[in-house]
Amino acid sequence: MASPQLAALKAQISKLDSFFISRGKDVTAYTDAEHAQATAFMLMASAELEGYVESRCSSVAKAGVDRLRKSQPTATGRALAVWYFTGRSLPQEMPIHEADVLKKLALCDQIQSAYASVVTNSHGISDKDFAKLSFPLGLREATVPASLALSLQTLAEKRNRAAHVHVNRAKSLAQPEEEARFIEQIVGDLEVVDNAFDQLISTFPI
Numbered sequence: 001m002a003s004p005q006l007a008a009l010k011a012q013i014s015k016l017d018s019f020f021i022s023r024g025k026d027v028t029a030y031t032d033a034e035h036a037q038a039t040a041f042m043l044m045a046s047a048e049l050e051g052y053v054e055s056r057c058s059s060v061a062k063a064g065v066d067r068l069r070k071s072q073p074t075a076t077g078r079a080l081a082v083w084y085f086t087g088r089s090l091p092q093e094m095p096i097h098e099a100d101v102l103k104k105l106a107l108c109d110q111i112q113s114a115y116a117s118v119v120t121n122s123h124g125i126s127d128k129d130f131a132k133l134s135f136p137l138g139l140r141e142a143t144v145p146a147s148l149a150l151s152l153q154t155l156a157e158k159r160n161r162a163a164h165v166h167v168n169r170a171k172s173l174a175q176p177e178e179e180a181r182f183i184e185q186i187v188g189d190l191e192v193v194d195n196a197f198d199q200l201i202s203t204f205p206i
Contacts, residue, residue: 005059006194009052013183016044021180027173035169038176039162045183046159050125052190057133060197061115064137068101069108073204076197079138084111126156134193140206143196148189155186 002010020041022034064076081101095101115136122129127149134144200206 001198002191003056003059003194003198005052005056006191009048009190010187012048013045013187016041016048017180020044021176023175023177027175030176034176038179039169041176042155042179042183043159043162045179046125046155049155049183049186049190050129053125053130053133054119054122056194056197057137058116058119060137060201061112061119063201065108065112067202068111069105071102071105072202074202075138075200075204075206078204079200080111080115080136081107083136084114124156125152127152129156137197138200138206139193139196143193145189145192148186148193151182151186151189155182 020037022030022037060076061080064074064080066077067074068077068081078098078101081104082095084107085095085104095104118136119133122133130149130152135141
């Protein structure tokens with residue numbers, strides 16, 4: 001079942017599509033305005049994707065840490081604890097054994113705060129941004145669709161180019177709806193990750 005954040009993302013992308021994407025013409029018949037609208041769609045959809053990833057990862061982290069605090073099964077809570085300890089502890093304090101994590105439950109607030117800081121300081125939705133936010137939550141690389149990293153990197157490049165220089169999209173002879181299909185594919189890949197998060201929150205081991 002899709003998370004509330006994913007449902008909201010899909011609804012917003014659909015709305016942006018209806019506002020900005022033109023269809024049904026020969027590729028040479030689209031106006032400069034219609035190509036500009038397609039670029040606007042890509043930029044605004046990118047912002048929606050970034051907002052989704054940050055919001056969803058924040059909620060997953062909170063749920064995982066809450067379960068860890070209660071000593072309930074959670075891959076996310078344990079993954080965040082290990083992420084926190086290995087970045088901040090002395091070698092002799094590394095959580096080598098499963099029970100080591102549970103001995104440090106008093107640090108749950110600090111763990112959650114440290115991860116929240118990473119989310120707050122995240123800007124963008126490139127493949128690196130996505131990895132920085134998602135993998136500390138216990139996500140396994142094999143769970144992530146292979147196409148997602150490449151698509152997010154492509155999106156970041158397109159967004160940065162459009163944000164800093166004039167882009168004459170008409171010269172590419174690309175249909176405006178290609179932008180919509182590209183974003184739709186990213187959303188589909190994120191849906192796989194969204195479902196994986198639900199399992200990570202409440203399951204251990206994975």
